[in-house]
Amino acid sequence: MRFNFSPARFWAVLTKEFVQMRRDRLTFAMMVGVPIMQLILFGFAINSDPKALPTAVLAADNSIYARTLVRAIENSGYFRVVRELTSEAEADRALAMGAVQFVVTIPENFSRKLERGERPVLLVEADATDPAATSNALAALLTINQSALNRDLEGVLQGLQYRPPAFELRVQRRYNPEGITQYNIVPGLIGVVLTMTMVMMTSLAVTREYERGTMENLLATPVRPIEVMVGKIVPYIIVGYVQVTVILVAAKLLFAVPMLGNLALLSVVLILFIAANLAIGYTFSTLAKSQMQAMQMTFFFFLPSMLLSGFMFPFRGMPQWAQWLGEVLPLTHFLRIVRGILLKGNGVAEIFSNLWPIGLFLLIAGTLALTRYRETLD
């Protein structure tokens, strides 16, 4: 009886949902507005490779070497000298107050010790409260240190020049050689926006019927749970596609994100991903007693999705248990797929290992939603 599906009744629910969606102007505007807002906000705002960080210099030795080193540090692009300091106490204060991110200290007698081959210490202190803000800058320092002084160390001092190791180290940054954050963030936003709006909309869909008292009437009719569920889910799949189109067009026009892969393949993956989110939203809506509770459940699901999926922070940086948790979330797999298709030009073979977990999630969440849907008011 449960899976006795009537296309006519399904169509009735579907049409009703569309009409209601159209009447609810604010929600409708949100559905298109949210992706645009998030895209502009996050796309332009988030930068995981910050440059020109404020730096202070405490130079106790004003030699040509010191000047060359400071210039070299600035030339890396990560440092911008904003202050000259005169004492260590001043340096401490500047870091403590957060006025500068780095303090470069050139000790007394730096040039004399250098010329004598005593390897003097050039101290760089960083405000490393936020590791992400400083790590790239500090990594860039290492290469400066190696060759910056080669030009100044001439004649008798040539022996102090940097000697390269016996092998050559070559690094290739593939798929995003310039390390442009947007290339990573913008495709990821497709997944984040969909997770948020899809789960929220459906979680509200059924609770709204309870809150407005219309569920009693709906339950008294012959309509089956599967018809209600599919009828409520399909309109949002279409909304989801609209959102994705908006983001993809903006990604191309505003951020020039590369799109190497097959967009048709992406749209097939999208159905699966959207449906998985709708199914979990639907499950929430059968558990929640009010729209307020439904919203809370949505955020209970949305926050881990945002933080543990690899959207905000590197997935592999998390401990094993957190990675397992992350692997459960559809967003984790979708992020890998969407980044793979757009940036790496992945095909079916490459994405399959991330495709089936989404399918499995959909199956489980969908079954849960259907069994949880109460056919009575008990």
Next chain:
Amino acid sequence: MSDAAVIDVEGLTKTFGGRRVVDDFSIRVERGQIFGFLGPNGSGKTTTIRMLCGLLTPDGGRGTCLGHDIIRESALIKRQVGYMTQRFSLYEDLSIRENLDFIARVYEVPERQHAVGAALERLGLAKRSAQLAGQLSGGWKQRLALAACLLHNPRLLLLDEPTAGVDPNARREFWNRIHMLAAEGITVLVSTHYMDEAERCHRLAYIAYGKLLITGTAAEVIAHSNLTTWSVSGPDLFGLAAELRNVPAITMVVPFGSTLHVSGTDAPVLDAALDHFRARPGTLWIPAEPSLEDVFIRMMDEAPDNFNA
């Protein structure tokens, strides 16, 4: 079990959070009857109606509705029942036509467009069919809800306080419609708080605290109560009422317009007790027929309040 019994249930029981909201409830409703459900708020009327149409699963008891088992075959019952909820439960953000159209679709009504059009005509809402249901007044909402639950030509109507908050004109119109439907062979079970409506029902059931206290026609219910009632008019009825309430033989003193209804269960004893008051100057004592209201208030006072037990 004869063919004519549209509802035939026995021993229905429903418990919510340890409270027996419906306790050992049995009724039998014949085809084409208008069956009135009366009782104070929270007496279990709505719960009983919900169990009959499969919205709630009874904790105990058994029975049939339209020949189908109420526990196992609720899906079959739903197709043939029109259920009008106490609270307006159509979609306020859909238009009148869209609401009817939706209901017609989920019941898979044949020739849907025609059926919806006819319903709109009969309602007199054809011109306003694009108006949102949420903008309708209480009376119109009630008419719309009735039209919606008649779209699929149900054999049984379950109406849960359909006329609450509706003006007398609309109520009269509503009841005329109900009688027409009953004449066509549709069975109607209707819950109400209005005594004039109770009197329009073919049979009544009175429920208090989840228990069925009595069923029968209005006349039977009154006769069964053994109440004898006197109507008294005169000066300072308020003061008189206070005195009368202290007389043990008098079970009930109820103000009734410009008179008081004074009732007791034992006619000779009541008569003797009233002798003393009849002598009061200016009072006029007339034997009266106890009203349904008198009977019901009496029954409610007597019913053991098992909720507080």
